[in-house]
Amino acid sequence: MKTLLNTLIFLGMFLAGLEIVAQKDSIAMQRSARKLVREGNALYERQKFTDASVAYKKALNNSAYYDKASYNLGNALYQDKNYQEAIPQYELTAKTATDKFTKAEAYHNIGNAMMETKNYQGAVDAYKNSLRNNPNDDETRYNLAVAQKMLDKQNQDNKDNKDNKDNKDKKDKKDQNQDKKEGEDKDKKDDKNKDGEGDKDKKDQNQDKKEDEKNDKQKPKPQQGKMSPEQIKQLLESLQNEEKKTQQKMNAQKAKGDKLKQEKDW
Structure with a gap:
């Protein structure tokens, strides 16, 4: 009985020692992780986004x-134009964040990445989720309007x-039916020629050709048209309107929000 008791005491001490070692390892790994984040932040600030990743x-x-x-990591991947890889990192933050503002920023960045990949439906959904967590964000609201406009155009x-x-x-x-009909008509025509009426068809064709040549000679030659001052004015106004539309589209593309805030760990 005494031997069993000693064994249990020894086993308890052994397990407690393992737990202490595991805790020390966990603390050491967490410290190492924080140090690596600080190194990544420094590289990010120097725009070395690949090294920061x-x-x-x-x-x-x-x-x-x-x-x-x-x-x-999501921010570094985004800045390095790896938009598809950045999205899961933002989604993880949106899922695990405890405060609404962090969730809103994560969803906003998801929307930006979706816009870059032309996934306008995904961008609309992400911006809406951002506004659910921060309804007062005008930047996100504007991006939502741009994304909705691009989605409507894509659908159209x-x-x-x-x-x-x-x-x-x-x-x-x-066209296939027409070709088939013409083929059948040609076959009938060939059979008719075989019956002795080929000469008549040839004569008719020659007559038709002469008539066509005669008609071509009688057709008036096209003359080079001239534009009136009013037509020139309308053309210039049309070109100016097209240029304005193109500029507005470019401005809308540039209007994507730039909400890539770093999480510090000093």
């Missing part, structure tokens, strides 16, 4: 649920392309 990833290897590291273009394809398919089918 490496530092943030190392920090996450030491502490997988380190919010600051994941959010800053897709509809026009579908209509054009349907019309093309109908035209192709009509």
Whole structure:
């Protein structure tokens, strides 16, 4: 009985020692993660975004649920134009953040990344989620309007392309039927020629050719048209309007919010 008791005491002490070692390792890894985030922040400030991404990833290897590291990694990837890779990092922050303002910023950056990849529906959804967490953010509200406009245009273009394809398919089918009919008519015509009426057809063709040549000679030659001053004025106004539309579109593209705030860990 005494031997069993000693064994249990020893086993308890052994397990307690393992737990202390694990805690020390965990604390050491967390400190290492914070140090790596600080290194990543310094690289980010010097616009070395690829190197900063490496530092943030190392920090996450030491502490997988380190919010600051994941959010800053998303920013570094975004700045390096790796938009698809940045989105999951922002989504992780949006999911784990405890305050609404951090969630709003994460969703806002998701919307920006979606805009860059022309996923306008995703951008609209992200900006809406951002506004649910921070309804007073005018920057996000403006970006939502831009994203909605781009989505409407994309949907209209897709509809026009579908209509054009349907019309093309109908035209192709009509042309096929016409070609088939012409082929059948030609076969009938060939059979008729074989029956001895080829000479008459040839004579008719020659007569038709002469009539066509005669008609061509009688056609008036086209004359070079001249534009009236009013037509020139209308053309210039049309060109100016098109230029304004193009400039407005470019301005809308530039209007994407720049909410890429770093999470500090000093």
